[in-house]
Amino acid sequence: MAGKPLFHYDEARGRMESVRWLLAAAGVEYEEKFLQTNEDLEKLRSDGVLMFQQVPMVEVDGMRLVQTRAILNYFSSKYNLYGKDMKERALIDMYSEGLADLNELFIVYPYDPPGVKEAKIAQMKEKAKNRYFPAFEKVLKSHGQDFLVGNKLSKADIHLVEMIYNMEELDANIIANFPLLQALKTRISDMPNIKKFLQPGSRRQPPVDEKTVLKARKIFKF
Ligand SMILES: N[C@@H](CCC(=O)N[C@@H](CS)C(=O)NCC(=O)O)C(=O)O
Missing domain, CATH: 3.40.30.10 (Glutaredoxin)
Known part of the structure; x- marks a missing residue:
């Protein structure tokens, strides 16, 4: 192996x-x-x-x-995408788990029957706009750094940018009111490995x- x-x-x-x-x-x-x-x-x-x-x-x-x-x-x-100490790891876990809750809906909805599917899409858009994205915008604003935790790329940033791309498939303007999320998305999308991906x-x-x-x-x- x-x-x-x-x-x-x-x-x-x-x-x-x-x-x-x-x-x-x-x-x-x-x-x-x-x-x-x-x-x-x-x-x-x-x-x-x-x-x-x-x-x-x-x-x-x-x-x-x-x-x-x-x-x-x-x-x-x-x-090395998991913080430098226990406290950073706790924050990274907290952010990742929030995103995992939203991601669970995103993973499952394509397999739902019509009707249920549309309701799930509406629920995800509502949650992204009013619950998850404002929370992450606030974190970025609170410390003014380039990444969510420790001014260094972590799994939380990667999950967040993946989620932004996912939600943009449902609503192209979904981060229009979140300038720091837009900047994070650009910063990470410009990283050579992600650019390739x-x-x-x-x-x-x-x-x-x-x-x-x-x-x-x-x-x-x-
Ligand atoms: N908590 C597990 C869930 C895994 C899961 O539900 N996998 C599905 C495919 S996406 C599966 O194997 N389903 C068959 C089964 O549960 O018997 C994880 O996150 O890996």
Whole structure:
């Protein structure tokens, strides 16, 4: 299991997309083995390599890691995106967990039936505009620094910028009233590794379309 990390997931954003963003920011290469069928998933399960019978799973440094947040935290520690001390880490966790709550809605909504989907979109836009984005704007304003924590790029900044891009797909003007979020987005998007990731043809997954939904239904049987 030495060498590049190996991701196991379907070919979709889902829970793996934040891991893709994080490794892109860290400039780390990885391989992806996409699940194509339910048999692929069952094979991993019967091989006993999915602790809770679920993906994402990442093979890295002799481990088979599951649970998205554990995966993100491992890579953040490894690539120095997790603060310099306990207090910085606590802030980074707090910010990341807030974003994870919103992200959970974003991950799931494409798979919801019509009606539910529209309600979720409205809920996400409302929450982004009135709860999460004002909170992060306030953090940036409070210290006047370039990044959320310790004036240094951390996983929290990467999750936030990923979320800004996600929410802009739902409402192109969603950060119009948040000048510091706009500046953060520009600063991070201009980082060479992220710039590359934002180009067509990168490992970044496109928005989930109907074909991806149908395929996921077959793989995960829902
Ligand atoms: N808390 C877990 C949730 C993982 C999860 O729900 N994975 C889905 C695919 S996105 C899955 O494997 N579903 C099949 C199942 O739960 O049996 C994480 O964050 O990794």
